[in-house]
Amino acid sequence: MANEARPCPCEIGDQIEYGGLGQELQIEHIQAYVVKPATASDKAVIVIQDIFGWQLPNTRYMADMLAANGYIAVCPDFFVGKAPWSPSDDWSTFQAWLEDKKPTNINKEVDAVLRFLKEQCGAKHIGAVGFCWGGTATHYLALQFPEVRAGVSVYGIVKEREDSYELKFPTLFIFGEKDPIIPLDQVGVLESKLKEKCTVDHQVKIFPGQTHGFVHRKREDVNPSDKPSIQEARSDMLNWLSKYM
Template identity: 65%
Template sequence: MEAISPWALPLLALGCLMAGLEYGGMGHEVQVEHIKAYVTRCPVDAGKAVIVIQDIFGWQLPNTRYMADLISGNGYTTIVPDFFVGQEPWSPTGDWSTFPEWLKTRNARKINKEFDAVLRYLKQQCHAQKIGVVGFCWGGIAVHHVMMTYPELRAGVSVYGIVKDSEDIYSLKNPTLFIFAENDAVIPLEQVSLLTQKLKEHCKVEYQIKTFSGQTHGFVHRKREDCLPADKPYIDEARRNLIEWLNKYI
């Protein structure tokens, strides 16, 4: 039997979650300089915004837009930019043997040009004064990166994402929450332990690392929780933690 990429394993559980998933979204698509983005404006504008960074399935994934709308409903303008800049996202039906090569063309740590454009848009067009960031999977890696790069970000939430290709994984500029899954085939617990150790030794800002028992990669931004009812309490808790972190620091 051909070996399955660890990135593919979450999809085996996501089959029923994605099948027939229809979510149109509460926001609208806009052009932000050289990239497209999905924006949801909060009815009560408090000058707060959250950048939501996509996973490997791209900025149009209904699950990610669902999470952006959920965050927006808690008092934030949210934006989901196309950080692949028009390149095709990964397809659930793709040939996983080609995934490593595909991933090389989409480096989650080389998004500064796009991130700068999004920051300008939020400040100039949405009048955002306080900005945070949330990302899932590939986007979680990007969050880890930008939270070590942009001091102006008030808070970050990295959801099953972690910078692996650097010794410097601890110099966070502002409060960051990391959410992991115990049974994540993409991020072994050894890497979570290393991050925990490095942050404990070196980090000078607030941070928190939470690992949810029994959960797998992708659990937080599933929309159809009823596919796996036993997981719903963990999904609800993780989402609550995410919102509470943003509310505390933005």
């Protein structure tokens, strides 16, 4: 699920056998996975899950990667205790499952996480990174939360809003050329409309030959031909955050 207007099923990909370096905490009304860098930092990144939930090892691996690069990383349960999508679920029920888990209905959770980062972690510079469902949510944050410094939306688009292109903070959008969920014509519309209407820095980057989920759901050792794209996209993510935070 990455397109708010026409959400489609997506494969879970390669699940990483990974335990995570952080800890699970309660942040107001939600649980979250939190990992801190080796040295104190006033920079933090909100890591937003895909449809498979905040406990997916792949997403926690990305959070730990951010922490290794000097950021406090927090991956909240944006489904607020509701069951994430499972690869064994019936795709014909996906729209009903999604009904109470809209990536554009997360203000209460974002507010709670921002308070936590500012008041308990001393964060002064906050960014956001999201994948799939979380990519759409990151695009939404860019329209609603100017206090966030930078965002990286990985295969996600908010479409059904008139202000979808009026970003409040610099945002990098990453897509795969062969993504069946977000076809290139939609990416083209996003790019042209951002050029026309967006006043903050932004970039839309398409990775040749890549499909949905390649940045966080493909293992480099299992997919050696994809390794350069996976590594480049992750470097782009880190460089974008470093530039604006």
